[in-house]
Amino acid sequence: MNGVQVRSAERALSVGTWLIVGGAMLYSILTVTPLMSAHTPTAWAWTAPILPLVVDAAVVIVVRLDSVLARLGGHGGRWPIALRWMTGAMTLALNIADSALNKDLVGVAVHAVAPLLLIVTAETGLAYRRAITRAVTALEDKRQAERERRERAVREREEAARRERAEEREHAAALAREQREHEAQLTREQAEREERHRREEREQAAAHQRAEREARERREREREQQHREREQRERQDAEQAARQRRERAAAHEREQRERQEQAERERAELLAAGPAVEKQPEDRARQTVAAAFQAGLPVRSAADLCGWSTGWVSNRYQELRNHQPVVPRVLEGVSS
Structure with a gap:
């Protein structure tokens, strides 16, 4: 049930209660006024309607305040209950008094209808309002819990997104730091290689000059010997490479044959x-x-x-x- 339906039910209950209260008040005034006129001095006969008005005003106060307290979920204690039953009993007694004095049982029953209906309506309306208040409170609590759950889920998603963004930023910073360190290391290695290369070049130039100064003939002989050794190594390397190619081809052929089998x-x-x-x-x-x-x-x-x-x-x-x-x-x- 939504809020519109609850308000409609409360409106129907309120309208029905006040219709019954108004009808009972009017009926009570019309019934009790002749009784009060008969038991009041003639000079004060005009005060006859005051007593039923006072009693009915107490009924109105009880019904109205009980509806407000029930809507707010409060409880007035024992005194509102005593006032409610006392005004109901007074209204009942005043309405049936004339018929009871005349020993008219039918009149007693007829005049008791409105007061009894008023008493039962007041109690029933109070019970209805309290039940509606409890239902509305439970519905609002459920909606509040649902809203809190959705808000908590939104906060959790936002927190997860923030953590993810923070992790991404940290990861990007770590990558950038590693990249900078790697570039710095490459730069140092490059500088070391260049320095070593220049030193080797200087050493080679010095050795070359010393070798030229020592003996050109020995250099020639060494160059010829190196040439022969280089040719021999190249020939050996060529033979070894050919042998390795043949071995790899044979292994590949065996592997293909085994795979096919x-x-x-x-x-x-x-x-x-x-x-x-x-x-x-x-x-x-x-x-x-x-x-x-x-x-x-x-x-x-x-x-x-x-x-x-x-x-x-x-x-x-x-x-x-x-x-x-x-x-x-x-x-x-x-x-x-």
Whole structure:
């Protein structure tokens, strides 16, 4: 129930209560005034309506204040209860007094209707208002809890976003710091290499000058010896490189042959498994279809081996025909 429905119910309760109170007050004044006139001196007969007005005013005060307290969720204590029942009893007594004195039971019953209805309406209206107040309070508490939950969720999301942004900033700063350190290290290494290169060049230049001063002939002999040794090393390196190439080619050929034999064995295992008892998983079914395609089996036989439909197997056969170079890789994947 929403707030509009609650207000509508309260409005209906208030209007109905005041209609009953107003009708009961008017009926009480009209009923009690003749009784008061008969028991009041003639000179003071004009004061006869005052007593029912006073009693009914007390009824109005009780009904009004009880409705306000019930709406606010408060409780007036014992005195409001005593006033409510006392005014109800007084109204009932004044209304039935004349009929009771005349021993008119029908009149007593008829004149008791309005006061009793007023008493019961006051108690019932109070109970209704308290129940509505409790329901409205519970509804507001639920809405407040829902609002707090949504606000807490929003705050948690914002806090998570802030933490994520802070982590991203820290990560970016760490990357930038590492980049700067790396660049500084590269710069130092480059400067060290250049310095070492210049020092080596100076040392080489000094050694070269000393060697020229010592003996040109010995340098020539050494150069010839170095030339012969270089030729010998180059020849040995060429022979070693050729031998290594031959060994790598032989190893690659053995590996290819072993891989092909392994693929052949696995294809034979797939084909030798016989018709599938149940539908194979798609990866296993694709391997079985590839093996059947390599073996040249018809579509129906491949469908029996994998447990899939002939239409699906026909589509796989068409894919394998369109991508013939892919088949060895598929079989290689099967062996791995």
